[in-house]
Amino acid sequence: MTPARGIGRLAVGFAIFGYVFLYVPLLIVIAYSFNDSRLNAEWVGFTWHWYEVLFADEQMLAAAGNSLLIGVVSSAIATVLGTLAGYAMHRWRLRLLPILVVTPIAIPEILTGVSLLLFFVVCNVSLGLVSITLAHVAFCVGFVAIVVRSRLAGMDESLTEAARDLGASPWRAFRLVTLPLIMPGVIAGALMAFTLSIDDFVITFFVAGVDATTLPLQIYSMIKIAVTPEVNAVSTLLMLLTLLLIVVAARVSPGALRGE
């Protein structure tokens, strides 16, 4: 066996190991959500029971509704702002903006959570859905901006100029030429923002206040007692939603997932 082939096999081995670690736990969660037992210990038999429990759980449904609402609103706002920021960073060689945009990504979440909490208290923003949404927008904008900017960097500069040259105002050139061409990046950014928002725990934990709760917070408060199969069921649905989003994104803009 040549060294190169040995390294190749090692790489394949690591890859398999990695994927096993990634996906087997997920498969276990899915399987146990259909397990007719209170314990996540052994397979007893198939049941829809935990889904019935889940859909009867008012608190859980309220939390899920909040999460979806916050996810949609915050990712929509973050996508618009992030796209503008990405465009600005590309169009003008700004020094400060990239730092402002990228830093929140690098800052530890716990710091962001604490500082946002302080900020909201200082500004008298009541803690609840609005504060959570604002916080999510804040940490998602940077991700969208970076994706959009890299998409713009790969775009032929002369296309926008050609649009202007052929009679388009700056806004029309952006809307008719630049935006459609960076759309895969915008959609990828929106998707990223939505998933970041849906499963954020740390920052949300700080800025949620007492009344509002989101899915991750609710799940966390439940597993403090015990991991019931109801958590498995809600996790399975969450996975399904994510998968659906990826499929939709792939349909809407086939290049988005491949980063084209």
Place this chain on the structure above:
Amino acid sequence: MALLEIRDVTRRFGDFVAVDAVSLSIDAGEFFTLLGPSGCGKTTLLRMIAGFDQPDSGRIELDGRDMTGVPPEERNVHTVFQSYALFPHMTVAQNIAFPLRMAGCPAADVAPRVQEALDDVSLVGMDRRFPHELSGGQRQRVALARALVNRPKLLLLDEPLAALDAKLREKMQLELITLQKEIGVTFVYVTHDQEEALALSHRIAVMNKGRVEQLDQPQTIYSAPRSRFVADFIGECNLLDCTVQSSGDATLQLDVDGLGGVRATGPDTAKGRTGQRGTLALRPEKVSIARELTAADCTNRFAGKVFDYLYTGDVTLYIVEVDGGRRLEVMLPNNAVGRSSKFFEPGDAVQVGWRDDAGHFLED
């Protein structure tokens, strides 16, 4: 009045002067070419005409109107980009319809005008294709159709044929000439290819280091270059250092280093300035070569030896070492000797000669 007036335009990038006090006056209906080596400022000048960039000083007038501060979309000028810049998410028809839509053309008129434009560039039936489904030549035509569909006053073309292979380039050159004549739009054409410039243009501005070195018709540029740079850049040329000995009515008597006395034409300003140093520009195809020159008009005659030759199919380029030690390039069309293979071998004793009006004196 000229359609486009460029008055003393300068553009700097930091300390670097990309366009240096250029003044040009371009008439309506003209096929005007900016010719120069890469980096001499052609694109920079074109971008200022299009409105993508602003001069640091000087001004550009289109149709008598000062274009300072006028954005590209408000100039009646369209550009054919070197990369074509076709919108990849639009079909051919949508690309061509774009300027019509921007100009607020009634929806009912758009389709027929797009068809007409496709017809102009022989692309009928391609309207539903996307740019990536077209060949280089076809993309080029779409770019032309799109830029011309709403008949701008002025069309700017930045090395539009540079990406095409030689055969296609020649074909497109002929089509460009026909198209320009048919629609009568003024073309400002940028190229670094001197053959292309000579073939296409009514007038050529030869640029070097941001300046216009010479502005003339192609024939004049070729036969009477006004500087060493122009002579060297356009076509093949022997450039020989020399001194003016005396001047007559039509000709100058020169003493060429390493060669001897030569009679040549020169600019009027050089007349009578005995002792002035300069360059003799002599086109290789104006020099005759034979074992024994018989033509009476070859008044400048030198004996020498064939040093080497370059066979290129239609012509053979000989390098002849004249007895004084100078090497001259001499071009001989292969049909002139009645055979397609070489005629002289290295080492052959030959005579070279040319008429008094073949050589051209350039002041330094």
